Amino acid sequence: MRKLRELFAAAGMFSFLLLTACQQTPVNAPAPETAEAPTDLHSYASPQLVRVTNVDLDWTVSFEKKTLAGTAVLTIERSEKGKGAPLVLDTRDLKIEKAEGSSDGGNTWAEAKFELAKPDDILGSELKVFLSPDAKLVKIAYETSPSASGLQWLAPEQTAGKEKPYMFSQAQAIHARSFIPLQDSPGVRVTYSAKVKTPEGLLAVMSAENNPQGEERPGEYSFKMSKAVPPYLIAIAVGDIAFKPLGERTGVYTEPSMMEKAANELEDTEKMISATEKLYGQYRWGRYDLLILPPSFPFGGMENPVLTFATPTILAGDKSLVSLVAHELAHSWSGNLVTNSTWRDFWLNEGFTTYLEWRIQEAVYGKDRADMEMVLAKKGLEEEMKEMEERDEILHVDLKDRDPDEGFTGVPYTKGALFLRHLELAVGREDFDNFLKSYFEHFAFKSITTEQFKEYARENLVDKFPDKVAMDDLNKWIDQPGLPPNAPQPESEAFKKVDEQLKSWTEGTTKASDLQTQGWTTQEWLHFLGGIPPEVGTEKMAELDEAFGLTSAGNSEIAFKWLMMAVHNKYEPAYPRLEEFLTAIGRRKFVAPLFEELAKTPEGKQRAEGIYEKSRAGYHPITAGSVDKILGK
Numbered sequence: 001m002r003k004l005r006e007l008f009a010a011a012g013m014f015s016f017l018l019l020t021a022c023q024q025t026p027v028n029a030p031a032p033e034t035a036e037a038p039t040d041l042h043s044y045a046s047p048q049l050v051r052v053t054n055v056d057l058d059w060t061v062s063f064e065k066k067t068l069a070g071t072a073v074l075t076i077e078r079s080e081k082g083k084g085a086p087l088v089l090d091t092r093d094l095k096i097e098k099a100e101g102s103s104d105g106g107n108t109w110a111e112a113k114f115e116l117a118k119p120d121d122i123l124g125s126e127l128k129v130f131l132s133p134d135a136k137l138v139k140i141a142y143e144t145s146p147s148a149s150g151l152q153w154l155a156p157e158q159t160a161g162k163e164k165p166y167m168f169s170q171a172q173a174i175h176a177r178s179f180i181p182l183q184d185s186p187g188v189r190v191t192y193s194a195k196v197k198t199p200e201g202l203l204a205v206m207s208a209e210n211n212p213q214g215e216e217r218p219g220e221y222s223f224k225m226s227k228a229v230p231p232y233l234i235a236i237a238v239g240d241i242a243f244k245p246l247g248e249r250t251g252v253y254t255e256p257s258m259m260e261k262a263a264n265e266l267e268d269t270e271k272m273i274s275a276t277e278k279l280y281g282q283y284r285w286g287r288y289d290l291l292i293l294p295p296s297f298p299f300g301g302m303e304n305p306v307l308t309f310a311t312p313t314i315l316a317g318d319k320s321l322v323s324l325v326a327h328e329l330a331h332s333w334s335g336n337l338v339t340n341s342t343w344r345d346f347w348l349n350e351g352f353t354t355y356l357e358w359r360i361q362e363a364v365y366g367k368d369r370a371d372m373e374m375v376l377a378k379k380g381l382e383e384e385m386k387e388m389e390e391r392d393e394i395l396h397v398d399l400k401d402r403d404p405d406e407g408f409t410g411v412p413y414t415k416g417a418l419f420l421r422h423l424e425l426a427v428g429r430e431d432f433d434n435f436l437k438s439y440f441e442h443f444a445f446k447s448i449t450t451e452q453f454k455e456y457a458r459e460n461l462v463d464k465f466p467d468k469v470a471m472d473d474l475n476k477w478i479d480q481p482g483l484p485p486n487a488p489q490p491e492s493e494a495f496k497k498v499d500e501q502l503k504s505w506t507e508g509t510t511k512a513s514d515l516q517t518q519g520w521t522t523q524e525w526l527h528f529l530g531g532i533p534p535e536v537g538t539e540k541m542a543e544l545d546e547a548f549g550l551t552s553a554g555n556s557e558i559a560f561k562w563l564m565m566a567v568h569n570k571y572e573p574a575y576p577r578l579e580e581f582l583t584a585i586g587r588r589k590f591v592a593p594l595f596e597e598l599a600k601t602p603e604g605k606q607r608a609e610g611i612y613e614k615s616r617a618g619y620h621p622i623t624a625g626s627v628d629k630i631l632g633k
């Protein structure tokens with residue numbers, strides 16, 4: 001209701017009339033699907049009528065108000081059919097102050113009427129701007145809400161340095177609309193620029209050309225992304241951020257106190273880029289830098305172009321978790337260059353990227369490492385699918401009336417990657433590599449649907465190797481639930497040795513302290529822990545803990561797995577560590593399953609409530625939203 005009142009005050013009587021009319025109409029029905037204009041169920045925009053092609057942002061960052069305030073100037077193009085149509089944008093919790101149109105390149109502006117609809121829980125509010133037919137630029141003055149779903153505002157205590165505030169964005173899947181009024185569909189690519197004013201002494205970085213050499217912190221920064229990107233790749237972070245080069249075109253941004261650890265961990269980044277280029281063609285984005293965020297970052301990583309955002313929980317000290325860098329880097333081909341057209345096609349981003357991640361790991365760290373990652377991934381997927389509804393086991397998932405976040409499962413990632421691995425095994429590595437390379441070339445800087453992938457695969461794979469792959473096979477992988485019987489069965493020699501140790505321990509033949517674990521990598525430990533029977537009991541856990549100090553493991557993946565077991569078995573010596581972990585780290589992949597496991601018993605639920613009271617304020621809205629659901633808030 002607040003929105004309606006603001007709009008009434010800002011836009012006067014005429015839009016009040018429009019508003020009343022619009023309150024009665026149901027949520028905009030999407031246009032019918034055609035090959036050129038796939039329906040994006042998660043955007044109100046009608047780009048087939050009026051399309052945004054560029055966004056120029058001018059923002060002031062206020063840590064007092066927790067807002068970005070300023071203007072977005074959108075460049076628009078009309079199709080023949082779109083002659084008289086209003087510009088339709090996506091927004092969420094934005095305060096829209098004014099809309100103006102210009103038909104002379106921004107020399108003169110005329111105020112435009114606009115209409116902000118009632119918010120939908122998943123999609124936010126449709127914003128219609130009524131422009132003169134010759135307007136080419138639209139300027140929207142607006143301010144974000146302090147609770148914008150795509151931004152997190154951190155108090156100094158929530159940072160590593162504890163002295164300066166921090167803010168960062170996370171736009172995927174549909175949160176860009178909570179900090180920019182735009183056509184928030186991955187099928188609508190835009191170039192962008194930004195001018196950003198921050199308090200003095202803080203650095204702003206964006207998913208665009210940055211100037212890493214600059215030591216100055218004047219509080220005024222400008223950015224330009226001259227390649228057209230989907231809106232979910234627009235990103236900003238502001239804080240006490242330093243920079244260190246890692247190679248010619250790579251470097252790391254992070255808070256000064258984390259710099260040394262981060263730079264050491266990430267030193268193979270340049271090698272990964274070269275390895276990927278060798279396989280799939282040139283890196284097309286200029287620089288590749290990483291930003292290591294404070295621990296509340298809700299994801300492992302986010303492939304913001306030119307500047308991957310990543311959780312500090314990958315800094316294990318031994319490079320054992322840098323597969324995440326391989327993954328986010330791989331998105332520079334699969335995702336950022338060739339983009340899913342709608343969130344139904346998300347597997348085109350994540351399945352391809354997970355497959356590339358395996359190949360990069362193999363190229364940089366060898367086949368053993370890649371084999372281990374594949375085995376772990378497949379086992380994880382099989383376990384996850386036991387609890388899953390069939391409709392969610394389909395790569396080309398149906399997300400009608402659902403939040404695209406519900407598509408964030410192991411299916412697009414691991415099933416997608418296993419599908420590509422299956423194709424590789426079917427046609428042979430050399431031909432499959434050529435296929436992928438030409439796929440990236442062919443669809444570079446385009447957003448494509450699953451249907452378009454199928455057409456391309458038909459022409460370039462099925463028709464070329466008719467005795468090796470069939471369209472029926474592809475369709476089965478893409479449109480049916482579960483894993484087909486012909487799914488690849490990765491194997492790891494290293495894990496076979498781990499399995500022998502595991503067997504002799506669970507059967508009681510060998511004491512934990514006598515197990516042959518010398519030289520085990522993180523992946524081997526994860527496989528070992530994953531093979532322990534769920535009801536192992538506190539005595540056996542104590543034996544392991546004494547031998548290997550698992551409760552104090554610093555590696556976030558190992559700690560997470562151990563804590564899951566501790567909760568399940570009510571292993572009390574790990575409870576203080578559990579609380580510490582859940583208050584220090586906001587990565588949803590760790591936090592949500594731990595709360596879920598706790599919530600399974602009444603005492604656990606009570607413990608969860610107690611911990612959550614203290615930890616919630618530090619969580620990103622995405623993580624807090626998931627935990628709220630789990631604890632029934």
Ligand code: BES
Binds near residue numbers: 301324328408
């Ligand atoms: N693009 C994803 C993160 C994402 C997906 C955010 C959907 C919001 C909606 C990113 O590339 C990713 O997959 N991150 C993973 C790590 C990866 C190594 C599997 C994560 O954050 O866990």
Ligand code: ZN
Binds near residue numbers: 327331349350353
């Ligand atoms: Zn990804």
